[in-house]
Amino acid sequence: MAEFLEFDSVSKHFGSVRAVDGVTLAIRRGEFFSLLGPSGCGKTTLLRMLAGFERPDTGRVLLDGRDITDLPPNKRQVNTIFQNYALFPHLTVRDNIAFGLRIAGRTGKEIDSEVDKMLALIQMEDQGTKKPDQISGGQKQRVAIARALINRPQVLLLDEPLAALDLKLRQRMLIELDLIHDEVGITFLYVTHDQGEAMSLSDRIAVMNRGKVEQLGTPTEIYEAPRSSFVAAFIGDTNFFEGTVAEAVDAEHSRLRIDGFPDVLVFNDKQLRTGDLVYLSVRPEKIGISREPPADNRLRNAVHAHVDEAVYLGSHTRFWVRVQDYRISVTQQHNRYLLDEKPIRWDEDVYIHWHADDGFLLERYSESDENLMTIPGIDGAPAERTR
Amino acid sequence: MTGGKARREWAVTLPSFAWLVALFVIPSLIVLAIAFRPATPSGGIGAGWTLETLRSLGNPNYPAILWRTVWLAVATTAVCLALGVPTSYALARAPKRWRNLLLLLVIVPFWTSFLVRIFAWRTLLHPEGPLKRALVAVGLAAPDSQLLYNSGAILLVLVYTELPFAILPLYAAAEKFDFRLIEAARDLGASSWRAFRSVFLPGIGRGIVTATLVTLIPALGSYVVPDLVGGPSSEMIGNKIAQRTFTDRNLPHAAALSALLALAVLAPTLIALAANRRKESP
Numbered sequence: 112m113a114e115f116l117e118f119d120s121v122s123k124h125f126g127s128v129r130a131v132d133g134v135t136l137a138i139r140r141g142e143f144f145s146l147l148g149p150s151g152c153g154k155t156t157l158l159r160m161l162a163g164f165e166r167p168d169t170g171r172v173l174l175d176g177r178d179i180t181d182l183p184p185n186k187r188q189v190n191t192i193f194q195n196y197a198l199f200p201h202l203t204v205r206d207n208i209a210f211g212l213r214i215a216g217r218t219g220k221e222i223d224s225e226v227d228k229m230l231a232l233i234q235m236e237d238q239g240t241k242k243p244d245q246i247s248g249g250q251k252q253r254v255a256i257a258r259a260l261i262n263r264p265q266v267l268l269l270d271e272p273l274a275a276l277d278l279k280l281r282q283r284m285l286i287e288l289d290l291i292h293d294e295v296g297i298t299f300l301y302v303t304h305d306q307g308e309a310m311s312l313s314d315r316i317a318v319m320n321r322g323k324v325e326q327l328g329t330p331t332e333i334y335e336a337p338r339s340s341f342v343a344a345f346i347g348d349t350n351f352f353e354g355t356v357a358e359a360v361d362a363e364h365s366r367l368r369i370d371g372f373p374d375v376l377v378f379n380d381k382q383l384r385t386g387d388l389v390y391l392s393v394r395p396e397k398i399g400i401s402r403e404p405p406a407d408n409r410l411r412n413a414v415h416a417h418v419d420e421a422v423y424l425g426s427h428t429r430f431w432v433r434v435q436d437y438r439i440s441v442t443q444q445h446n447r448y449l450l451d452e453k454p455i456r457w458d459e460d461v462y463i464h465w466h467a468d469d470g471f472l473l474e475r476y477s478e479s480d481e482n483l484m485t486i487p488g489i490d491g492a493p494a495e496r497t498r
Numbered sequence: 499m500t501g502g503k504a505r506r507e508w509a510v511t512l513p514s515f516a517w518l519v520a521l522f523v524i525p526s527l528i529v530l531a532i533a534f535r536p537a538t539p540s541g542g543i544g545a546g547w548t549l550e551t552l553r554s555l556g557n558p559n560y561p562a563i564l565w566r567t568v569w570l571a572v573a574t575t576a577v578c579l580a581l582g583v584p585t586s587y588a589l590a591r592a593p594k595r596w597r598n599l600l601l602l603l604v605i606v607p608f609w610t611s612f613l614v615r616i617f618a619w620r621t622l623l624h625p626e627g628p629l630k631r632a633l634v635a636v637g638l639a640a641p642d643s644q645l646l647y648n649s650g651a652i653l654l655v656l657v658y659t660e661l662p663f664a665i666l667p668l669y670a671a672a673e674k675f676d677f678r679l680i681e682a683a684r685d686l687g688a689s690s691w692r693a694f695r696s697v698f699l700p701g702i703g704r705g706i707v708t709a710t711l712v713t714l715i716p717a718l719g720s721y722v723v724p725d726l727v728g729g730p731s732s733e734m735i736g737n738k739i740a741q742r743t744f745t746d747r748n749l750p751h752a753a754a755l756s757a758l759l760a761l762a763v764l765a766p767t768l769i770a771l772a773a774n775r776r777k778e779s780p
Binding site for chain 2 (some may be wrong): 127162163164183184185189190193195197198200201210211214215258264360491
């Protein structure tokens with residue numbers, strides 16, 4: 112299928128800041144596509160270029176084969192859900208939803224029946240006469256969705272639409288958004304800094320950093336096979352170890368030398384050679400923890416560690432363990448009835464272990480070093496070296 | 499509401515309330531009362547009560563003057579709004595560091611005495627003045643045309659005096675306006691003009707009402723401007739009141755005209771208040 116929506120090497124400067132730096136992206140028809148990244152990564156600028164509020168300095172924006180780069184916002188068949196909803200305070204819910212059709216000059220009868228359909232879709236049939244300041248945050252959100260969808264846009268743009276809602280409501284709106292997407296079947300372009308939202312909703316995600324797309328892929332690809340240390344740390348939690356590639360042990364695995372650490376085996380899909388500087392990234396839930404060393408397994412790394420902290424969280428326990436000067440995050444799922452077991456506690460000596468294929472190597476160059484330092488707002492920082 | 503809170507509110511309100519009653523309500527009632535007194539030939543107020551003065555307001559001169567006063571005031575207000583609304587929009591959208599400077603420029607004329615500024619206009623509009631000569635030179639005015647001493651001159655100078663008063667409340671409203679609503683309207687297919695009309699204008703409705711009041715009311719009661727730049731055929735009611743007071747020494751007559759003016763001011767105020775109240779209650 113031909114690309115439906117394309118950013119063709121678009122760039123945008125604000126003063127000396129490169130907000131968007133040569134982004135090329137292709138989005139398919141009907142896709143739920145997310146732009147994910149920290150604030151200031153350029154994701155909102157990209158969305159505003161598609162809406163028509165910003166014009167790229169260079170590059171083109173194409174929608175359904177048509178160059179829309181220079182079209183004003185009102186001439187584009189895209190509609191936006193704004194972060195603060197931007198409902199018109201002087202109009203009722205009905206009139207807010209009808210706004211687009213009124214502008215389009217549709218007859219009163221048509222407008223009435225379309226608005227009724229939309230009110231039914233968002234389950235607010237009896238709230239039509241209220242003003243925006245008389246309805247709740249979640250309802251405002253739904254009115255904003257209805258006001259956009261009634262115009263049957265080719266693409267619906269969502270700019271951090273859940274950011275203003277509390278957690279419970281956010282979770283419910285996530286499900287509603289997903290249902291609405293299934294029901295109307297149009298392309299959604301979703302901008303967020305919340306990896307959880309992006310992971311749970313999207314068909315594909317573009318992770319952005321400093322105006323560039325760091326990685327494009329399905330949620331699983333991005334989580335399981337991040338291509339840079341930035342992506343690895345921004346999506347979910349991970350432990351980073353600085354190492355040097357030592358000799359290969361077989362066609363796919365290499366030995367890794369980590370300062371102050373026993374050598375570990377790692378899956379070397381990148382064909383890195385002896386002496387290359389790398390980061391080894393291992394997700395907390397991929398690491399096992401036990402009192403006894405695991406049964407001998409050639410590809411399983413086992414390291415002696417000391418439990419610094421153990422936080423019981425019901426469904427799982429979060430451990431911080433120490434190996435030399437590394438603080439390592441480990442999550443243990445409780446699949447069995449925990450009271451029957453003797454749980455590992457604070458200050459115990461334990462073994463942590465993971466399969467060589469569960470760690471992934473990331474090339475180490477100065478830029479990603481910097482990136483690691485500047486990741487904002489991740490719950491539970493990645494493993495840090497405490498010297 | 500608790501008794502203590504009510505009492506405290508009264509204590510806070512009382513001084514200004516007393517001030518208004520003593521210096522505004524009572525004098526207004528006195529003026530109204532004088533309208534029903536006879537005039538003495540020496541310029542004083544006679545004893546007893548009479549409807550003579552009110553009856554003399556039926557003189558066909560007065561409706562014409564009242565009508566001219568109203569249309570000049572309404573036209574002034576309309577022009578001030580037409581200029582002030584776009585100005586307030588531009589001010590509110592200007593970069594923050596420029597806004598205060600631009601606002602200062604709006605207020606700068608007040609640093610010069612009102613009278614001096616009006617005399618400056620007289621010089622500008624004078625038949626031998628620079629503006630007239632320039633217009634004649636480029637062929638936009640006939641040599642014998644008159645820029646001064648007519649209703650047009652009054653309108654021009656009234657707009658000039660009232661415009662800053664209109665801009666300030668409009669700007670106050672525009673500054674609070676959420677301009678993302680304009681983007682939302684554009685996003686939903688509105689042209690920039692349509693977004694301005696359907697979203698910005700209702701959004702600053704309060705400011706428009708206030709600006710209307712603060713230009714319309716002073717314009718209705720203007721006296722100095724028509725006196726200095728108007729001619730004998732463009733008198734406003736303020737001039738008539740002054741003439742009756744200072745020249746004819748007929749205080750009851752001046753009082754009756756003042757009462758008429760007060761009514762003319764009160765009517766739009768009450769309408770505006772009612773409109774605002776309706777806006778508040780959904």
